[in-house]
Amino acid sequence: MNTSIQDKIDATLNSLDNMRRAEMPPFFQTRLMARIENIQQNNSSWLPVRKPALLIALLLLCIAMNVGLLESTLSNKKQSEHDNKSSIENFSQEYNLSVQSPY
């Protein structure tokens, strides 16, 4: 029994002896050259970033920056309007000015 197992093991270990090299499937060269051409075309594309995840992240960042800029501009505008109004009021109070309508 043991000898038979040992024989099987030896036969299995030697089963790759005298094996032939596997041959590449036909027309490999054609498929390879098409792949290389494809890579070259992609490399010369105008877009510097090709990973979709990275593109989406960049787009979101751009939108976030624009929203932030818009918000800060709007709040600055409100603040300056408010400041402007209160400074006129202060000025008129300080000099006891009141505009009275002639009518």
Added chain:
Amino acid sequence: MLNDPSFIQLLKQGNGNAFTQLVEAYQHMVFNTVLSIVQQYEEAEDVSQEVFVQVYQSIKYFRGDAKLSTWMYRIAVTKALDWERKKKSKKRVNVLKNLIGIGTKEEEAVTDFHHPGIELSNKENAAVLFKALQQLPENQRLAFVLIKSEGLSYAEVSDILKTSVKSIEGLMHRAKENLRNSLQNYYSE
């Protein structure tokens, strides 16, 4: 001729005819090496394409310290191992997805690998050996595959794996020992 500095210079200049000659000369070597590691026929062709694309893109960095074939064996082995790692990590992600219930139940059919260069009488035994090879540590498996499948000498394998002939001898000894143990378990079941 393929190791001629003038031929390598042509390759570095991007000469199409030289690259065609290189593919013609080394395609079977690359395919057989990759196939013996990845053990899947269609995938082996795809990985072989990656090998030649890498060669095309990196030939300008080839310094000529080693033979062109040694350099190509290194690329082939690296690409085949990369493919294996990607496959394993994809498998782990799928297991995790299935655990949390968002995975698609992709069941991989476990089939025996039959190398086309094996004699018919050895086919069954070779399929068992290829399965056992998958259990070996990476460097032992590489040494075994390059010596048995590509018929390389210990010295050539030591050049490819950038190690000494002594350590290749050690790797082969341990590979055979581990395979023997694994086959012992397989046949005793």
